């Protein structure tokens with residue numbers, strides 16, 4: 567594991583990275599050896615390096631710790647109920663590798679720890695009383711940092727209480743710690759793979775993360791009938807480029823992973839240097855949509871400040887509304903009239 571105690575032996579640090587070490591921010595420096603090995607050590611702009619090695623810019627005190635107001639939407643200690651038919655459960659604050667762009671800094675890498683039996687039971691009591699909840703995001707932190715025993719208790723309790731809830735397995739570990747998905751873990755997942763489906767929600771942000779090992783980890787889910795989706799974050803100097811995002815999406819789909827969201831970076835403290843201007847993001851989205859098929863195109867999405875919720879961002883092709891017709895602009899910039 568690479569941490570702040572051994573990073574200087576492993577990487578020739580830039581001035582900004584060294585400055586962070588002297589005055590570290592709250593989110594720990596932690597990278598698996600595997601993910602660290604993907605960094606090109608001679609390239610200070612390496613896309614993996616930018617995602618996991620902190621820079622002094624993180625310590626600028628602008629922005630918010632919790633722009634999505636998740637604390638206000640929490641209905642138990644670990645359960646967030648923002649949207650009517652789905653909830654998010656914070657299963658742990660730990661990750662195998664901490665992303666510098668993490669939007670849940672208020673919680674991730676703190677000392678909250680793995681979800682306790684009591685916290686699981688509290689969430690279940692709530693879910694039993696709220697039949698409108700049809701999907702549960704098992705998130706954190708990274709779900710798969712939990713021990714196999716804890717995971718088994720969690721899956722067992724949820725399946726017993728509400729076998730009709732779709733369980734989204736939200737994890738970046740397929741990218742950062744693919745060896746975690748060994749036979750004994752997959753046996754547990756198989757054992758509880760009945761009733762409403764499991765759905766794997768991965769996070770790959772750059773094509774170099776899709777190594778043979780990572781693809782194999784995802785395939786272990788797909789091969790037992792669990793569909794895989796990807797949520798990327800649009801990151802300055804990492805993937806804010808149409809060619810890179812085009813390659814990422816095509817490579818994901820080729821490996822049976824559906825590109826689902828491309829998130830605009832939230833206004834979270836310490837992430838500003840990685841955030842892309844939203845107008846540039848819209849230009850990228852417009853160009854990407856011309857190049858990609860419907861299947862491979864992710865939805866560019868922002869989570870609005872002060873808990874406003876998610877909205878999809880796309881070029882507005884509808885330009886005029888008249889009494890008997892509307893006028894569109896085609897993706898190639900021409901005009902077309904359409905009757906009402």
Ligand SMILES: *Cc1c(COP(=O)(O)O)cnc(C)c1O
Nearest residue numbers: 646647648649652653654703876
């Ligand atoms: C994003 C999110 C969800 C899931 O939203 P989808 O648009 O269905 O992917 C659920 N709960 C919370 C709190 C979220 O932030």
Ligand code: SF4
Nearest residue numbers: 661664665668707738
């Ligand atoms: S894996 Fe997810 S929760 Fe963990 S640091 Fe990265 S973005 Fe945050």
